[in-house]
Amino acid sequence: MDHPESRGARGPEISRRTLLGAAAAGTVVAGTAGALGLGATGTAGAASPVYLVGAGRADMTGAVAGQGMMGYSQPQQIAQGLHMRYWARAFIIVDNATGNRVVFVTADSACLFESIHLGVLRALQKRYGSLYTAKNVNLNATHNHNSCGGTAWDYAYSLAAFGFKKNSYDAEVGGIVDAVARAHDSLAPGTISLGRSELHNASAQRSRAAFDLNPAEDKKVFPGAVDPAVTVLRLAQSGKDIGVITWFSTHGTSIADHNRLITVDNKGYASHRWETDQPGLIAAFPQTNAGDMSPNLNLVPFSPSGPTKDNRANCAIIGERQYQAGREALADSSAMTRSGIDSVVHYVDFSDVAIDGSYTLDGKAARTSPAMMGAGAVATSTEDNFEQPLPFFYEGQVNPLVAALGGLDAPVSPWIRDVQAPKLIAFPLGLLPPWPWIPQVMPVQIMRIGDLVLAAAPAEFTIVSGLRVRRVVANALRIPMDNVLLQGFANGYSQYVTTPEEYVSQQYEGGETQFGRWTLPAYMQSFDKLASALARGTDLGRGPAPLDKSGIQPDLVPPPPPDAPPAGRRFGDVLLAPKSGYRAGESAIAEFVGAHPNNNLRRSDTYVSVERRSADGWIRVFDDNSWSTEFHWSRPEGSLDASVIKVIWAIPVGTSGTFRIRYFGDWKNPAGVVTGFAGTSRAFEVTA
Numbered sequence: 001m002d003h004p005e006s007r008g009a010r011g012p013e014i015s016r017r018t019l020l021g022a023a024a025a026g027t028v029v030a031g032t033a034g035a036l037g038l039g040a041t042g043t044a045g046a047a048s049p050v051y052l053v054g055a056g057r058a059d060m061t062g063a064v065a066g067q068g069m070m071g072y073s074q075p076q077q078i079a080q081g082l083h084m085r086y087w088a089r090a091f092i093i094v095d096n097a098t099g100n101r102v103v104f105v106t107a108d109s110a111c112l113f114e115s116i117h118l119g120v121l122r123a124l125q126k127r128y129g130s131l132y133t134a135k136n137v138n139l140n141a142t143h144n145h146n147s148c149g150g151t152a153w154d155y156a157y158s159l160a161a162f163g164f165k166k167n168s169y170d171a172e173v174g175g176i177v178d179a180v181a182r183a184h185d186s187l188a189p190g191t192i193s194l195g196r197s198e199l200h201n202a203s204a205q206r207s208r209a210a211f212d213l214n215p216a217e218d219k220k221v222f223p224g225a226v227d228p229a230v231t232v233l234r235l236a237q238s239g240k241d242i243g244v245i246t247w248f249s250t251h252g253t254s255i256a257d258h259n260r261l262i263t264v265d266n267k268g269y270a271s272h273r274w275e276t277d278q279p280g281l282i283a284a285f286p287q288t289n290a291g292d293m294s295p296n297l298n299l300v301p302f303s304p305s306g307p308t309k310d311n312r313a314n315c316a317i318i319g320e321r322q323y324q325a326g327r328e329a330l331a332d333s334s335a336m337t338r339s340g341i342d343s344v345v346h347y348v349d350f351s352d353v354a355i356d357g358s359y360t361l362d363g364k365a366a367r368t369s370p371a372m373m374g375a376g377a378v379a380t381s382t383e384d385n386f387e388q389p390l391p392f393f394y395e396g397q398v399n400p401l402v403a404a405l406g407g408l409d410a411p412v413s414p415w416i417r418d419v420q421a422p423k424l425i426a427f428p429l430g431l432l433p434p435w436p437w438i439p440q441v442m443p444v445q446i447m448r449i450g451d452l453v454l455a456a457a458p459a460e461f462t463i464v465s466g467l468r469v470r471r472v473v474a475n476a477l478r479i480p481m482d483n484v485l486l487q488g489f490a491n492g493y494s495q496y497v498t499t500p501e502e503y504v505s506q507q508y509e510g511g512e513t514q515f516g517r518w519t520l521p522a523y524m525q526s527f528d529k530l531a532s533a534l535a536r537g538t539d540l541g542r543g544p545a546p547l548d549k550s551g552i553q554p555d556l557v558p559p560p561p562p563d564a565p566p567a568g569r570r571f572g573d574v575l576l577a578p579k580s581g582y583r584a585g586e587s588a589i590a591e592f593v594g595a596h597p598n599n600n601l602r603r604s605d606t607y608v609s610v611e612r613r614s615a616d617g618w619i620r621v622f623d624d625n626s627w628s629t630e631f632h633w634s635r636p637e638g639s640l641d642a643s644v645i646k647v648i649w650a651i652p653v654g655t656s657g658t659f660r661i662r663y664f665g666d667w668k669n670p671a672g673v674v675t676g677f678a679g680t681s682r683a684f685e686v687t688a
Contacts, residue, residue, distance in 0.1 A: 056182025060175020062168025071145025289466025
């Protein structure tokens, strides 16, 4: 099911985003795609280039077997193979007039942890000196909940994977650096343009009880309680598209927590679709303020589903809808009225921010506190999970002491009023030894790319939280708010940010808002200062240094033992051959004597090849990055050193010919020497 939908992505209603864009005086050059020479063929008009642009993509897939996965933080979710590889997509834009440049990278991973951010920046410094820094590099994640675990230095995130996994960490850092290097090497004169559309059937408000507590003026911006905005940045060289960045808010939880295969989610699928349809183009689908946006449209507690009951099908459908909305926005893209590139960054200790009363609800000064996880957070997001690890916690659970004292308006101590109340604290993450279990000193960053401004933060913002940050930045820069996006999941990760009103209900998102009720005002104040500095052309300086936690990173899982085939067998032997024939739409299955996949992560390579016979021999038509293949690893019952590899190929409709399945593995001997091998199934016929 590589193409589950080809219908238009927008509903019948008039596009609110289009109307706003038209009303914003002079923000986008008036005109149609045809007037600019922007057709459906993916070529752009020949405007005078004022930029250098480049794009690059690289594999960043880590260990696919025997290690914890990242996204749902469930210890029982141990990887057992691979469905699709996950990728880093990098874009570089250089202003020819000033030499200013920005790097924008979207990773198909669950989170862009501080460990990854620091590791990438160090590698870029080693390679490029001072060219790429925390100021002009933005690293963000699609928030795919099925990537490799154990890549953080923060125990709150590595604990479920039973420690730090250096193999997956190195793969993620290496993949991002490779993508940036490829974008850098591809820099050439080019143009950028901006397009917009709306998408109303790829997200749902999963925390309505919290959203409804916001004031009417905020809620009326989101009449369906979702953020439908789709924004596209288009990069072209010599009139040909080389890169497209499509922002839209929805969670990466279409593939739910019963899955055991490393894979991408709906945004990764959207990238795969576009890049398959338009070879040579690099298409990223980053998040914005997706904190309360679920792709599971049915919103059924502990039965994530929608629009169907099949998680894999839903992933493709929600991804397809984003892809089509991106194509629609691309067709409407226009040249920007303002040229130039700029960026600023400042680190803030969010565990101890003194907040001016102009940013709070009641006009009183407030503070943040060290990170505290609430009971509502431990209860999980019920719309996006099958499992609830600790069922005695539930969403909406609050501190009974606060209620007993008369609620938030009671004359209680300033600490209770100003910081965490009414949260029922489950784990004091910011106070645990040997250092805080999540990052607390983190960057806020603003990037300006022509008319487009990104307010980047290391957290998941709800749509109204994102709205308020966008207002602050737009006011400080004196630009239309429609030109400002909240870039979430960027340059670090510290869970959620809700509005103070939403926080009071202590739904999942409020329980995950780590620094207390006034976390959002702390961000608003920080972004206001940063945007004002950008407007003045001044620099706030770096701010406090983030903690380097790389020193004590234990891995509680022993490495795989040396490999051994079952008695009488050799590595690569076929244990289960495919049938002699299949019809398109069926699944071909082959099993092989294998070895542990973590012996060689085969980054930029493959474990699987589905090959078609041609007049010139066997030609690879699918591999382990194809939507139609699955690569499963297991131990035979009672064995600690043998491996069975199962390859499943869901034969796409319309396929016919003679095929075979190949498996590529690497076995490790007792001396630690790794040797590659291959297994090949018999040929089989496929009829359409």
